[in-house]
Amino acid sequence: EADIYQTPRYLVIGTGKKITLECSQTMGHDKMYWYQQDPGMELHLIHYSYGVNSTEKGDLSSESTVSRIRTEHFPLTLESARPSHTSQYLCASSDMTEMNTEAFFGQGTRLTVV
Amino acid sequence: AQSVTQLDSQVPVFEEAPVELRCNYSSSVSVYLFWYVQYPNQGLQLLLKYLSGSTLVKGINGFEAEFNKSQTSFHLRKPSVHISDTAEYFCAVRPVGGFKTIFGAGTRLFVKA
Numbered sequence: 001e002a003d004i005y006q007t008p009r010y011l012v013i014g015t016g017k018k019i020t021l022e023c024s025q026t027m028g029h030d031k032m033y034w035y036q037q038d039p040g041m042e043l044h045l046i047h048y049s050y051g052v053n054s055t056e057k058g059d060l061s062s063e064s065t066v067s068r069i070r071t072e073h074f075p076l077t078l079e080s081a082r083p084s085h086t087s088q089y090l091c092a093s094s095d096m097t098e099m100n101t102e103a104f105f106g107q108g109t110r111l112t113v114v
Numbered sequence: 115a116q117s118v119t120q121l122d123s124q125v126p127v128f129e130e131a132p133v134e135l136r137c138n139y140s141s142s143v144s145v146y147l148f149w150y151v152q153y154p155n156q157g158l159q160l161l162l163k164y165l166s167g168s169t170l171v172k173g174i175n176g177f178e179a180e181f182n183k184s185q186t187s188f189h190l191r192k193p194s195v196h197i198s199d200t201a202e203y204f205c206a207v208r209p210v211g212g213f214k215t216i217f218g219a220g221t222r223l224f225v226k227a
Contacts, residue, residue: 006157031213040123043158043204043217058214090157094213101146101165101208103215105157 003027006091006106013081013113021076021109023091030095032074033103036060037088049074081113116141116207118218126224129197135190135221137205145207147188148215149179152202161203164188175199200225 004025013019025032030051035043045058049068063085064078074093078085088110092103121136139145146165150158162173169181179190188205205218 009155033215035217040219042118042219045214048214092158092215094215102148102160102163103158105150105159107157108155110155 004091004093004104004106006089006109008109009107010110011112013111015080015082015113017081019078019081019111021089021091021111023074023076023106024072025074025093025104025106026072027093027095027104028071029093029104030071031093032068033092033094034058034064034066034074034076035090035092036062037090037108043090047076081111083113086111086113116145116209116216118205118207118216120203120205120218120221122221123219124222124224126226127195128226130194132193133191133195133199133223135203135205135223137188137190137218139186139188139205139207141186141207141209143212144210146210147179147181148206148208149173149177149188149190150204150206150217151175152204152220154201158204161190195223195225197225197227199223 007022032049034047044060046062047066090108091106094103117140119138127133148163149161162171164171164181172178202220204220208215
């Protein structure tokens with residue numbers, strides 16, 4: 001059973017508010033990721049991290065920022081939410097051993113900005 | 115760079131019928147291949163993966179997939195589907211030695227009674 005948790009599951013918030021989406025994993029994985037998912041579209045990688053104090057932007061440009069101060073924690077922040085940020089955000093983590101190649105996903109946060 | 119194409123956006127099928135969800139990929143390097151399933155309002159769950167060896171891979175819930183290197187395909191199959199298989203299915207690749215997973219747009223499987 002994968003142990004990766006996202007909170008909140010659902011969030012409705014007004015334009016201009018600052019929000020932080022939480023993601024934590026208890027598997028000791030070095031690599032963590034944030035994907036953005038819109039209906040009928042592929043998952044787009046927006047941020048990733050190799051390990052503590054490492055963060056990189058993904059393939060899809062995003063106005064969000066991330067931090068990685070602890071191995072298990074990879075929060076995503078939007079300083080000023082806009083309706084265009086409405087989407088589902090999925091956090092994932094992975095190990096880099098040869099046999100454990102897959103990413104493990106949290107249940108997602110569905111964000112609606114009104 | 116890698117890309118993944120799922121050839122069908124929606125697949126309706128009757129219960130107990132067989133199903134095939136098609137996936138083609140493009141990559142200049144060797145890749146690992148995955149199928150994930152996503153139930154409504156849930157995250158993604160791994161169904162199966164191909165790393166090396168036998169090209170026929172068996173996964174959970176009775177699903178299997180076959181890797182075809184010459185056709186760069188990794189189609190997912192199930193001989194008899196259930197109502198509970200209704201979900202979104204994502205094909206994905208990850209380059210060997212890399213760590214970024216690239217996903218297709220997903221195929222919505224809808225199983226009818």
